[in-house]
Amino acid sequence: MVLYGRLGVHWFNFEQKRKLKFIRIPKLNTEHPFSFSYFITVEVKDDDAAAADSLTLQTLVRRPSFPELKLLMERCRIKPAEISDHSFNCFYQSFRGCMPTFLSELPEEADDDDGVRFYEVQAKDIDNNDWLRLYTEFALFQVCEAGSHSFLPQQMKIKKILVETREPHTDPSLKLDSMNAIFHISFRANSCDYTSVVRRSTDGISGHMFLEVENFSRQVPS
Template sequence: MTPKIRTARTLRTSREKKRSEEIMPSPFVTNGTVVYGSYRLKEVICNDRSPCCRLVELYAKMGLHRYNLLKGENYQFVCVQKYHYRLILAPSTYFITVVATDPSTSLPQTFHIRIEEDRHAAFILKCNISRIQGEFNKFDGGLCYPGNMPEWPTEDPFDNGKRFYVLNDSELQDNEWIRLYLELAVTKHLSTQMDPDLSELKIVNAAIDIQVLNEGLNAINATVYISYKDSCEARVGKDVDRIAIVRRNFDERTGCFTLMGMHQSSETIPKKGANQSEAGVGKDVDNIRRSYSKHTSCQETGFECRKNVQES
């Protein structure tokens, strides 16, 4: 993907847009349809009679993940109370009011979260607002430039201890954001579904670039590889063994937190063989990645997933 060039003109226009948004009615505290800049925002109330769709719940969890990552907290998602979104078919923006709890106190908190889709049917998401209601956060409200899509590795990330760290079972359980990343990748990459069936996803392994491990698994900037099985025949056919790649990035200057990635068949990942020796795996990361090619498009369906006949 060609990176966006930030010229003086585009930066000036972006700053003017941000200033104009600051004096508009906040969608977080306004009821009903809101005129926000040059577009209208529709309000959706979520309750037991009208549950929130899966996509917006995933967006809410992404916003909480940003807050926890930056603040060192562990707030857990409870529910979406309401959200506003742009009434357009193109990439939309969501203003979400979320209830979450701190496990140490069990007290509920109301969060305001903004998620912006960068393009249609693609896993490129930007979050520049995630805060407790009434709280001031110096990182909130900045401009977002997502950067480049991650590229597929040239070797198996789950069989190379020099480049990648493979998480153990307890680490997979303790880091719930790995499941979130997988569900976002499956929901957004080449898909426009609002309520996908994600019940057939099973994580097998997860690995992270070893270059960021000095900051721990919760490094602000990281690339994560997730090996998983997807038994949803309507989505992947018989190709149940999959791999997802997700890059997270945080720009301290703008406060923009981005998640982007994709998924494909695990058969496309090279395995270590006679033509791949240990001597070659220690090269610099930037020199051994290759550009990703077009991947098999997913099949859209409104029906529930059907399990494949053969399961492991």
């Protein structure tokens, strides 16, 4: 649940241009009889605020199917802000359907459009956007669910991230700010190399986000 709570903090920060820091989860409720809906209360600290008091963030994350890792966020707010309940509308048209195949490089026959669509994340981008590591931790989480072992995220190392989006940006690095984007991630954990695709899509309603994670390969050193 910590990952789900951190996802709520990330998306609130992303949409509202805030710098809230995750502290802990003091309360968690599930929707019975089905436990794929998680109402999470997160204690956060505002790095931009002079006050030492913490804030309360509330988020609703659904995972409607297993073992697929598809997360539907339908609520993300600072208490006691009022929100309107909206069910998720159709997702961004371009990202419907099956997950794309993992890409380690630009397509071999890349044209000008491909050059505009892709951006290779730099080390400074990862330092400045800790949610890139969070997305990679979700990929690692799926690895742990699929296997009989587990290992701490601290043992994870991001090797490369390629961002793909159709949203226009004059500065390639601003593709990280796209509301709808695909992240081709390669990382190393527990002496193995993994490749994963993370797709983020929205429906235009504040607090809504759909995150899909799919791992494609695992390479064990010889």
